[in-house]
Amino acid sequence: MSKGRYGIHGGQYISETLMNELIRLEEAYEHYKKDPEFNAELQKLFNEYAGRPSLLYYADKMTKDLGGAKIYLKREDLNHTGSHKINNVLGQALLAKKMGKTRLIAETGAGQHGVATATAAALLGMECEIFMGKEDTDRQALNVYRMELLGAKVHPVTSGTMTLKDAVNETMREWTNRVNDTHYCLGSVMGPHPFPMIVRDFQSVISKEMKEQILKAEGKLPAAVIACVGGGSNAMGAFYNFIEDKDVKLIGCEAAGKGVDTALTAATIATGSLGIFHGMKSYFCQDEYGQIAPVYSISAGLDYPGIGPEHAYLHDIGRAQYVPVTDDEAVDAFEYLARTEGIICAIESAHAVAHALKIAKDFGKDESIIINISGRGDKDVAAIARYRGVDIHD
C-alpha cells in the first residue's frame, strides 16, 4: 500500500508531473516539523498575527435555553481573516517559503481560504493566485475584492459546475504547469498525501487548545465535539487531539442542502460511495459510472463532493459520526446563534450549531459539548437575507 493511508483511504492518485514535488514537500515537512526555529516562528505568527489561542466561550444563554449539556463555542471566527483557514495557511506558507517557493496558488469555495492564502502571501512577500468557481465569485463578490486588496490575482473558474471542485481541478492544472517556484496551498484535509496530514497537523492546534481550555473550565473532557465538514479541515483540527479519548463523541455535520433524499445535497458520507478523485481514495458523491456528481449546499465552503480520507477512515471505524444538516436547519441555527449569543457565525459553522441544537438535551447538565465555530458570518449575511426573501443591496 502506498503512503498516506488512513485505512483504505488516502494515497497519492496524482499526475506523474507532480509526484516529485509531493515527495519533496513531504521531506521538507518532516524536516521542518521537528525544527524548533520553524515551530517558534509559526507559533509567533499564530499568537501575534492570527490572534491565537482562540477563545473557548461558555454559551450560558444557549445552555439554559437548550436545557442539557453545557455549550461551549470554540471561537475560530475570531482569528485574523475570520476563520480557521489561517492556521493551515500560515503553516503551509511558512513551509513553502522555507522550501524556496516564491508563489502560492490555492482554490477557494466561499473565499475564506483564498483570503487567508492571499493574507499569508502578502505578509510573507509571496506572489499569490487564487482559483475560484465563477458561481462562487458571483456569490462572494466581496471576498474576491478582499483578495485583490491583498494583492492576489483571482481567476474565476468557468469549467464544470463552476464551484469548489472545479476550482481544485484548475489549481491542480496550474500546479502541473508551474511547479518549481510554486506551492499549492491546499485548503482542506484532502488531496494527495502529504496534504491531508499537513493540513490536519496545522489545524490540530484547534483541539490542542480546546482540550487545555475545557480541562481548565470543567476539569474534565467534553462529552462531544461538533464541527461542520466539507473537505473537513476544521473538523479534523477539532477532532484530532480527542481521537484517543474514546468517551468524547466526535460529530461531523455535512451539508445536506435541500435534503439527502434529493439531488441537491453535498452530504458525502450520507449519499456518496467509495472512489478516487482529487488525489485521494475516499467517499465521493458520484453517479453509477463514477462521474463526480454536481453537489449543492447554501454554504459555498461545504459545497464539495468529497470528504478528506482521514474522516472517511474515522467513519469506517466508527470513531466519528457524520450527520446531515439541511440548508433550512443551518439558516435557523445561524439566526438562533445571532439572537441568543450575539454571534453571527459562518453558514458553514451554523451546520454544526444546528446539530448541537438537536442533541444538547440528550446530555446531562454536568456534561459539556464544544461546537467549533469555524468562521464568522459577515460574508453570508446577504445570502441569508436572500434566503429569507429580504431584498438588501450588497
Place this chain on the structure above:
Amino acid sequence: MQADNRFVNNKIHKAFENNNGKAFIAFLTAGDPDADSTVKFVLEMEKAGADLIEIGIPFSDPTAEGVVIQDANIRALKGGMTTDGAFEIVRRIREVSQIPLCFMTYCNPVFHYGYDRFFAKCEELGVDGIIIPDLPYEEKAEMDEPANAHGVAVISMIAPTSEARIQTTAKEAKGFIYVVSSMGVTGVRSEIKTDVAAIVQSIREVTDVPCAVGFGISTPEQAKKMASISDGSIVGSAIVKIIAAKGKDAAPDLAAYVRSMKAAVEEA
C-alpha cells in the same frame, strides 16, 4: 512482454513494427460528438495510417486535460456517453478492425466499474492497454494486478519532472511508455522545451519497451521531431479540435490530418 503469456493477444507492439518502427498514435474522446461518429473516426484514422488509437472514456473532472479535451469530455457526457457506451464502441470497431487500442481515462470510472469487471471486458473486446493520468507508479499496483490478469497493459507515464523516477517507472513498464513532453495539461503548444531525448535515453538504459511522446504535439514538424528521438508521437488535442469544429462530418479532415502526421512520423 511477449514472454508473459497473459499478454499473448496484446497488440500494442504491432503499432511499433511498421516501416521504420515509429508509431503515430491518435487520441479521440468516445462519444464526441456521438458513438457512431467515434466508430467511423477510428476506422478512418486507421485507414489514414494511425498505428494505435487511444479512446478517451469521458470523465466529469479531467484534471490532466487542457480546455480542448475538457470540452470534448463535457460534450460526450452530455450526449450520454458512459463506460458501457465506450465498450460498445470498441465492440463495433473490433467487428472490422484489429488496430491496437488503448483506453485513456481517470482512476474513478475504472475503480467504480470494478477493476476485474472492467479489465475482463477489455480482454473480451480486445482493448490492449489503458492510460490513467492520475495513477502514478506508487499507486499502480491495485490496477496492474487485475489488468495484467486480463492481458491489458497499464501504460506508464514519465514527465519532464520525473528525474530519478524515470528508470524506476520504466523498469516495470508494459506496452509502451508515454513520455509527457511538457509541463502542464494536454493541449497544443508552439514549442516543446523539455529535453525529451535525454529522457528517452535514460529509459533506454533499463528497458526496450517503446517510448511515445505526447502533450503539445500538433504539427507534422513536431511529430517528426518527437518520433525521431523516440518511437512515436501521440496527438490528442489537435484531433479533438478538428472534431469540435466539424462534428459528425469530421472524417475527411481527420483522414487528411492523420495522413500528413503519419507521413511526418515515417520520415523520422
